[in-house]
Amino acid sequence: MFGIPLFELSWLIIGLVAAGAITGLLAGLFGVGGGAVAVPILYELFRFMEVPEEVRMPLSIGTSLAIIIPTSLRSFYAHRAKGIVDMTILKQWAVPVVAGVMLGSLIARYAPADLFKIVFIVVAGVSAIRLLFGNERWRIADDVPSGWFMRAIGFIIGVLSSLMGIGGGQLSNLFMTFYGRPIHQAVATSSGLGILISIPGALGYIYAGWPRAAQFPDVVALQPPMSIGYVSLLGVILFIPTSVLAAPVGVRLAHSLSRSRLEVAFGIFLLLVCLRFLVSVLT
Template sequence: MSGITMFEVIWLGAALLGAGAVTGLLAGVFGVGGGAVIVPVLYELFRMVGVPEEVRMPLCVGTSLAIIIPTSIRSFGAHRAKGAVDMTILKQWAVPVVLGVLMGSVIARYASPDLFKLVFVVVAGISAIRLLFGKDSWRLGLDMPGKLIMNAYGWLIGVLSSLMGIGGGQLSNLFMTFYGRPIHQAVATSSGLGVLISIPGALGYIYAGWPRAAEYPDVAALQFPLSLGYVSLVGLILFVPTSVLTAPMGARLAHALSKRKLEVAFGIFLLLISLRFLISLIG
C-alpha cells in the first residue's frame, strides 16, 4: 500500500466515485446491483495495491455484495413505489435464495479465481443471447412453475449470484422472462432479490475471508480497518454515496423505456460483461 503515489490515490478515488454513480444507475435501470461494474473496477484497484491473485477475486466479489446492499434497497423502494414488484415471487424465493448465497460464500473460500470469471461468462452470455435474439416462443412455460422448481431456481440464483458478486438481476430477469413475465416486472422484482442476496452474501464473505486475511499479514488491503474478511471497507465507503444517489434516477429511466429498448440495452450490457471476462480467461 505504501508504494502508491498521492496521484494514484486521487485517481482511484475519483474512479471509484464515478463507478459508484454508474452502478446506481444500472441498479435502477436493469434491476441489478451493479456487481458487473464493481467487480472489474475493484479487480484493477486491488491489483495495483498488491493483493495476491489467490484472494483478489473473492475480495472483489465480497466487496461488491456489500456495496450493492444500499443500492439494492434504494432501487427496490423506487420500483415498489411504482407497484411493479411481484412480492409473491420474492416471498417464495426468500429462504432458498439465502441458503444458496451462504453455500456460495463457502465455495468462494476454496474456489480458484477462474471459477468466478467462468460464472460471469456463462451467465451473462446466456442472458444476453436471450434478450438480444430471443423470441416470444422461447419459453419454459406460460406461468411461473410450482413450489419445488421455484425453490430450486431460487437456490441456484443464490449460489451463482454470490460467486459473481451481483444482486441476482441477470439470473432472475432471465428466469422470469422465460416464464412469460414482462421485462419491466422482471427488472422491478429483481431489485428486491438484490436485497435478499447482498446482505447475507456480504456477511458470508466476511466470515469466509477472515481466516484467509490471517494467512496474508503483509497485505494491508486485507487487514482491518481497511477490510473485514473479503469485504473492503475502503471500496465500500467510496462506492456507496454516488450509487445510492443515482439508483432512483435509473428506476425512473427504466419505466420511461419501451419493452424492446430495455431488453436490447440490458442484452448489450450483459454481452460486454461476458466478453470482458472471456478475454481475461483466455489471456
C-alpha cells in the same frame, strides 16, 4: 499510501466514485445490484494495490455484495412504489435464495480465482444471447412455476449470485422472461432479490475471507481496518454514496423506455461484462 503513488491513488478514488454512480444507475435501470460493474472495477483497484491473484477476485466479489446492499434497498423501494414488484415470487424465493447464498459463500472460501470469472462468463453470456437474439417464442411457459421447482431455482440463483458478486438481477430477469413475465416486472422484482442476496452474501464473504487475511500479512488491502474478511471498507465507502443517489435515476429511466429498448440495452451490458472476464481468464 497503500503502496500506490498519490497521483495514481487520486485517480483511482475519482474512478471509484464515478463507478459508484454508474453502479447505482444500472441498479435502477436493470433491477440489478450493479455488481457486474463493480466487480471488474474493484478487481483493477486491487491489482493496483498489489493484492495477490488468488484472493483478488473473492475480495472484489465480497466488496461488491456489501456495496449493493443500500443500492438494492433504494432500487427496490423505488420500484415497489410503482406497484409492479411481484411480492409472491420474492416470498417463494426468500429462504432458498438465502440458503444458496450461504453455500456460495462457503465455496468462496476454497474456490480458485478463475471459478468466479467462469461463472460470470457463462451467466452473462446466456443472458445476453437471450435478450439480444431471443423473441416471444423463446418461452418455456406463460407463467412462473410453483412448489419445489421454484424453490430450487431460487437456491441456484442464490449460489451463482454469491459467486458473481451480483444482486441476482441477471439470473432472475432471465428466468422470469423465459416464463412470460414482462421485462419491466422482471426488473422490478429482481431489485427485491438483491436485498435477499447482498446482506447474507456480504456476511458470508466476511467469514470466508477472515482466515485469508492472516495468510497474507503484508497485503494491506486485506488487513483491518482496510478490510473485514473479503469486504474492502475502502471500496464500500467510495461506492455507496453515489450509487445510492443514482439508483432512482435509473428507475425513472427504466420506466420511460420501451420493452425492446430495455432488453437490448441490458443484453449489450451483459455481453460487455462477459467479454471483459473472458479476456481476463485467457490472459
